[in-house]
Amino acid sequence: MPQRPRHVSTPAKLRAFAKTMRHAPTDAESAMWKLLRDRRFAQLKFRRQVPFQNYILDFVCFEQRLVIEIDGSQHAEQTRDQIRDATLLAAGFRVPRYWNNDVLQRRTAVLEDILAKLSETDE
Template identity: 40%
Template sequence: MPKRRLQRVTDLTRERATALRRQATAPERILWSALRSRSLDGLKFRRQHPIEPYIVDFYCAEVQLIVELDGESHNGREDYDRQRSEYLGRLGFRVIRVSNDDVLHNLEGAVAYILRIARQPF
């Protein structure tokens, strides 16, 4: 599928991303500690990264991978999350979802899953 050129990120979206970084949830902070500083197989991840109108939880440009954390705030938002993932997929990104519970209770498994997907050809 051909990639289309991304729209410019608005200043408002960029400001929201900065605010979200400051207000990270416990699972976001824990996963960020496992992904930051190229500590996962040398891959560079960004957190609360704006892509068009959306702000994704974690993004690795090298492998076009978006990692979204799902917790209680996503309950009842499955349709929105699905549409958002499909939209980002059409832009050429791989989107995976990891539960907050996995990060909190099985961080090693969550990180192994992210690495397995990141290593797959895309």
């Protein structure tokens, strides 16, 4: 049986910032949370603004190892996002990213894409 990674304590400052972010979501994050919360989407348990290592994950389903990131224009061509995605990939997560406008204007397409990603198998 493979060993689970050792739990690493999250810095208190990061936990506090995540809590602040949960209380002040962007419009797109709020819209996405209405679709994901309370197992509304495919009966999956999602959490929002979750501290993980040195990052705060917008939405995460640990059961499916899926992180959903909702990005504004400040994330276009961000090297930090590439590093972050590589870190999460190494930890076994899939990380689809969606633009704020897509979440606000094309919710059905975003949810269909998430379902497609959930049905993909690792090769």
